[in-house]
Amino acid sequence: MYNKELFCTFACEIEYGGGDNSPLVCCNNAYMILKDTINQIVEGYLNDTDYYLVDIKITPDNRISVEIDSFEGVSIDFCAELNRHIESQFDREVEDFELEVSSAGLTEPFKVLKQYEKNRGNEIETLTKTGKKFIGVLSEVSENDFVLQIEKIEKPAGAKRKTIVIEDLTFAYEEIKHTKYIIRFK
Numbered sequence: 596m597y598n599k600e601l602f603c604t605f606a607c608e609i610e611y612g613g614g615d616n617s618p619l620v621c622c623n624n625a626y627m628i629l630k631d632t633i634n635q636i637v638e639g640y641l642n643d644t645d646y647y648l649v650d651i652k653i654t655p656d657n658r659i660s661v662e663i664d665s666f667e668g669v670s671i672d673f674c675a676e677l678n679r680h681i682e683s684q685f686d687r688e689v690e691d692f693e694l695e696v697s698s699a700g701l702t703e704p705f706k707v708l709k710q711y712e713k714n715r716g717n718e719i720e721t722l723t724k725t726g727k728k729f730i731g732v733l734s735e736v737s738e739n740d741f742v743l744q745i746e747k748i749e750k751p752a753g754a755k756r757k758t759i760v761i762e763d764l765t766f767a768y769e770e771i772k773h774t775k776y777i778i779r780f781k
Contacts, residue, residue, distance in 0.1 A: 628657055628692055633681065637661055640680050646673065647709045649699040657692035662699045662706075666713050669698035704773035711736045711774070718777045719743070723770055730777065731764070740767045741774075 633651050641648060641663065649662040663669060663677065678696040685692065705711055714733050721729045721743060731745035743764045750757045 627655060628653060628659065628685070628690055633659060633661065636681055636684050637663075637677065640677055644673075647707070649710065650706050657690065659692055659694045661694070661696045663696065664699040664710060664713065666709075674698065701776060701778065704775050708736070708738065711741055714776055718779065719774055720777050721766060721774045722772045723766070724772050725770075729764060734763065740765050742766075 630651055630653050633653065634648070637648050637651065644665075645667060646663050646665045646669070649664050650660075651662075652658075652660040659681075661677070661681070663674070674696045678694055681694060681696070699706070699710065705714070711733065715736055717733055718730065719733045721731075723729075729743055729745055731743040733741060734744045735742035743766065745762050745764060747760050747762055748757050749760050
């Protein structure tokens with residue numbers, strides 16, 4: 596569940612003499628909880644539910660943040676249940692930690708494929724790694740890419756008026772900096 600040598604080994608490998616007093620590595624918590632351990636606990640608990648894991652963050656002082664989501668939304672009661680389950684897997688006499696279980700933020704960038712699947716048919720904003728921003732409806736999602744339907748205003752050759760044209764743009768996930776759900780108030 597924890598690895599006391601994590602910091603000390605790192606400090607030795609970078610040739611700073613190692614130990615807990617290395618100028619680059621401060622070993623405030625000799626019993627840091629590992630992300631893989633939390634991941635196994637959460638995935639095991641979510642296995643037979645409609646919920647899925649979005650992200651886990653653990654700071655060096657054992658502040659643990661778990662984000663989950665579901666196609667039907669996330670209830671506060673389920674977050675509390677998962678929080679209690681994670682806590683029950685540790686001995687508070689040995690591990691000192693702060694734990695927060697929450698739903699993935701509505702305005703936060705997508706982090707996992709299931710968030711794309713959940714938002715199929717919704718309006719999203721995509722920013723490419725080249726800095727181009729596109730807003731449209733997420734129409735298709737696959738393991739390697741997704742399709743965004745955007746509306747463009749064009750004037751066809753020989754026409755007097757501009758018309759709205761719908762264009763499908765395909766993006767590979769590796770070319771995307773972030774994708775977010777767009778909230779519109781009408």
